[in-house]
Amino acid sequence: xxxxxxxxxxxxxxxxxxxxxxxxxxxxxxxxxxxxxxxxxxxxxxxxxxxxxxxxxxxxxxxxxxxxxxxxxxxxxxxxxxxxxxxxxxxxxxxxxxxxxxxxxxxxxxxxxxxxxxxxxxxxxxxxxxxxxxxxxxxxxxxxxxxxxxxxxxxxxxxxxxxxxxxxxxxxxxxxxxxxxxxxxxxxxxxxxxxxxxxxxxxxxxxxxxxxxxxxxxxxxxxxxxxxxxxxxxxxxxxxxxxxxxxxxxxxxxxxxxxxxxxxxxxxxxxxxxxxxxxxxxxxxxxxxxxxxxxxxxxxxxxxxxxxxxxxxxxxxxxxxxxxxxxxxxxxxxxxxxxxxxxxxxxxxxxxxxxxxxxxxxxxxxxxxxxxxxxxxxxxxxxxxxxxxxxxxxxxxxxxxxxxxxxx
Amino acid sequence: xxxxxxxxxxxxxxxxxxxxxxxxxxxxxxxxxxxxxxxxxxxxxxxxxxxxxxxxxxxxxxxxxxxxxxxxxxxxxxxxxxxxxxxxxxxxxxxxxxxxxxxxxxxxxxxxxxxxxxxxxxxxxxxxxxxxxxxxxxxxxxxxxxxxxxxxxxxxxxxxxxxxxxxxxxxxxxxxxxxxxxxxxxxxxxxxxxxxxxxxxxxxxxxxxxxxxxxxxxxxxxxxxxxxxxxxxxxxxxxxxxxxxxxxxxxxxxxxxxxxxxxxxxxxxxxxxxxxxxxxxxxxxx
Numbered sequence: 001x002x003x004x005x006x007x008x009x010x011x012x013x014x015x016x017x018x019x020x021x022x023x024x025x026x027x028x029x030x031x032x033x034x035x036x037x038x039x040x041x042x043x044x045x046x047x048x049x050x051x052x053x054x055x056x057x058x059x060x061x062x063x064x065x066x067x068x069x070x071x072x073x074x075x076x077x078x079x080x081x082x083x084x085x086x087x088x089x090x091x092x093x094x095x096x097x098x099x100x101x102x103x104x105x106x107x108x109x110x111x112x113x114x115x116x117x118x119x120x121x122x123x124x125x126x127x128x129x130x131x132x133x134x135x136x137x138x139x140x141x142x143x144x145x146x147x148x149x150x151x152x153x154x155x156x157x158x159x160x161x162x163x164x165x166x167x168x169x170x171x172x173x174x175x176x177x178x179x180x181x182x183x184x185x186x187x188x189x190x191x192x193x194x195x196x197x198x199x200x201x202x203x204x205x206x207x208x209x210x211x212x213x214x215x216x217x218x219x220x221x222x223x224x225x226x227x228x229x230x231x232x233x234x235x236x237x238x239x240x241x242x243x244x245x246x247x248x249x250x251x252x253x254x255x256x257x258x259x260x261x262x263x264x265x266x267x268x269x270x271x272x273x274x275x276x277x278x279x280x281x282x283x284x285x286x287x288x289x290x291x292x293x294x295x296x297x298x299x300x301x302x303x304x305x306x307x308x309x310x311x312x313x314x315x316x317x318x319x320x321x322x323x324x325x326x327x328x329x330x331x332x333x334x335x336x337x338x339x340x341x342x343x344x345x346x347x348x349x350x351x352x353x354x355x356x357x358x359x360x361x362x363x364x365x366x367x368x369x370x371x372x373x374x375x376x377x378x379x380x381x382x383x384x385x386x387x388x389x390x391x392x393x394x395x396x397x398x399x400x401x402x403x404x405x406x407x408x
Numbered sequence: 409x410x411x412x413x414x415x416x417x418x419x420x421x422x423x424x425x426x427x428x429x430x431x432x433x434x435x436x437x438x439x440x441x442x443x444x445x446x447x448x449x450x451x452x453x454x455x456x457x458x459x460x461x462x463x464x465x466x467x468x469x470x471x472x473x474x475x476x477x478x479x480x481x482x483x484x485x486x487x488x489x490x491x492x493x494x495x496x497x498x499x500x501x502x503x504x505x506x507x508x509x510x511x512x513x514x515x516x517x518x519x520x521x522x523x524x525x526x527x528x529x530x531x532x533x534x535x536x537x538x539x540x541x542x543x544x545x546x547x548x549x550x551x552x553x554x555x556x557x558x559x560x561x562x563x564x565x566x567x568x569x570x571x572x573x574x575x576x577x578x579x580x581x582x583x584x585x586x587x588x589x590x591x592x593x594x595x596x597x598x599x600x601x602x603x604x605x606x607x608x609x610x611x612x613x614x615x616x617x618x619x620x621x622x623x624x625x626x627x628x629x630x631x632x633x634x635x636x637x638x639x640x641x642x643x644x645x646x647x648x649x650x651x652x653x654x655x656x657x658x659x660x661x662x663x664x665x666x667x668x669x670x671x672x673x674x675x676x677x678x679x680x681x682x683x684x685x686x687x688x689x690x691x692x693x694x
Contacts, residue, residue, distance in 0.1 A: 152527070152535075155502060156502040156503075156537050156539075158498060189492070189542055190542070191492075191495040191498070191499065191539055191540060191541050191542065192516070192517075192520075192539070192540040193499075193537065193538070193539045193540070194537065194538045194539075194540075195535065195536070195537045195538075196535065196536045196537075197535055198529075198531055198532075198533035198535075200531045200532065200533065201529060201530070201531045201533075201535070
């Protein structure tokens with residue numbers, strides 16, 4: 001791999017790195033045919049970000065022919081290369097990123113004014129490809145807005161606020177801070193902030209489903225840092241609570257996608273969602289027929305929620321696939337996102353629980369981020385482009401799954 | 409019980425924000441007393457907050473373009489609310505450039521002080537942001553706890569040096585000791601001292617001037633400061649963090665700042681601004 005970034009694009013690259021550092025601790029770097037992909041995922045795997053810089057972004061771009069190279073490294077070390085954005089803009093004329101195959105180092109060389117040359121040799125780890133599976137085009141709601149509008153919106157929320165709720169109507173969008181109402185008294189002490197934006201502040205406003213989603217603010221702030229500096233509009237794609245929201249920024253030479261998990265807090269809402277829910281019901285029956293998943297599902301950490309790999313949402317693959325063969329992995333791979341936070345194999349209990357949830361309103365609502373689906377395998381380049389993955393495995397999990405404690 | 413107020417002038421909004429922010433640096437929660445003419449932010453000296461108390465008085469006409477309130481009853485035309493000062497400060501801070509800000513007492517999921525602002529936009533419809541700051545309505549039987557503290561019968565009253573200078577001194581001293589002795593006389597001299605086993609540090613201020621309280625008809629005549637030897641110092645030992653908090657947090661740029669000392673009892677700090685005043689009481693420790 002060998003690429004050169006010049007002029008103002010160095011700052012864009014630097015901003016991208018800083019933006020990614022808000023997501024996770026590791027930077028996944030993969031030179032692809034269609035450009036350099038920089039990705040990151042957070043530790044709970046509920047947020048994923050990908051920056052794809054097209055070959056035209058670079059003044060020179062060449063990928064290794066023959067074998068695919070991909071690696072990951074601590075994002076802090078890459079951030080150190082681009083530490084001071086202000087001085088970067090003034091002094092750096094050219095940034096040369098090169099793989100030193102012999103020393104196994106990734107070299108960032110900053111060519112500065114007055115012939116100054118700063119070279120950073122970063123060690124890296126080989127890694128699997130990191131890929132979230134999502135489909136922007138099938139989302140019911142699409143909004144596109146100038147970054148300034150969102151910056152002016154999030155400024156009203158405290159930095160300590162973790163999650164924000166976005167609600168849609170035909171003409172307006174509301175941003176509210178999301179307050180956990182598990183402890184009744186703590187809710188009453190929290191300040192509630194609400195911001196209302198009219199639809200004509202948006203460049204594009206297409207709402208098919210008037211619903212509200214809740215997601216983490218931190219990652220949105222990360223993307224805003226990038227979008228504001230480049231002045232590119234942000235598009236939001238989302239469906240229902242529980243399925244991921246995609247925030248994207250595109251330009252002729254770059255494509256940025258942030259995929260964030262959303263909270264699914266309302267069981268009744270889940271019932272009302274027709275298409276996916278039907279699939280979910282169907283899957284539940286399938287699940288009942290299939291044998292319990294292997295032990296590692298049951299022995300999942302308590303503070304965990306599941307990330308499964310999934311091919312069913314990928315374009316071209318039908319969500320209502322053929323009946324699953326009795327392979328546990330396969331069962332999970334075909335579950336739509338809706339069902340993903342329930343990892344319990346005992347379907348009878350699960351159904352009971354469902355009823356309980358709808359009947360018993362006293363209970364605190366089931367608040368969990370539904371997991372995102374990640375393909376994370378050694379896959380060939382051709383497989384990556386159509387976003388399908390061959391093998392399925394559960395990678396990691398986070399968030400409390402209290403249903404497991406109750407299961408026998 | 410009704411309360412509704414409106415601010416259009418950006419200078420007034422800015423000023424109110426600074427006052428509330430100053431208060432939020434001094435205390436987590438305080439009591440907001442609303443009367444027909446004034447707003448008071450009150451902290452009564454409880455052991456839980458280290459015995460410090462605060463009294464901040466704002467004249468409503470100087471801040472609000474519209475101000476309507478209806479108290480608990482016609483004879484007790486007041487509203488007393490416990491509020492988290494930081495929430496209120498943050499709500500006001502984020503609406504600095506708005507066209508109009510309304511502050512209302514509302515009933516949402518709980519009683520709230522709602523700060524609603526209309527923000528300028530390019531579009532035809534304004535952006536509206538609302539902050540619901542939860543409050544506790546204080547019942548009338550507890551109101552007596554939040555009356556204006558009486559002026560202590562001080563030994564010495566003195567004008568303070570520039571607060572920034574004083575802050576720099578206190579900040580340094582805080583690294584050395586937890587307690588500070590503040591002493592002053594009627595000759596315009598004030599000393600800030602710390603004394604530990606290892607080190608004693610004193611900063612001397614001179615020619616500060618003493619406020620002419622005694623000439624004020626009626627109020628302090630015959631007080632302890634009368635007939636006092638101008639050179640003898642009155643002193644009080646206080647928790648240095650409380651003093652530092654006061655000096656760090658203040659954002660009102662007072663026209664006058666003064667300090668009254670009751671020997672070994674209390675330090676009473678007063679910041680005067682043309683339309684706001686802040687009093688802060690720090691008890692002395694042995």
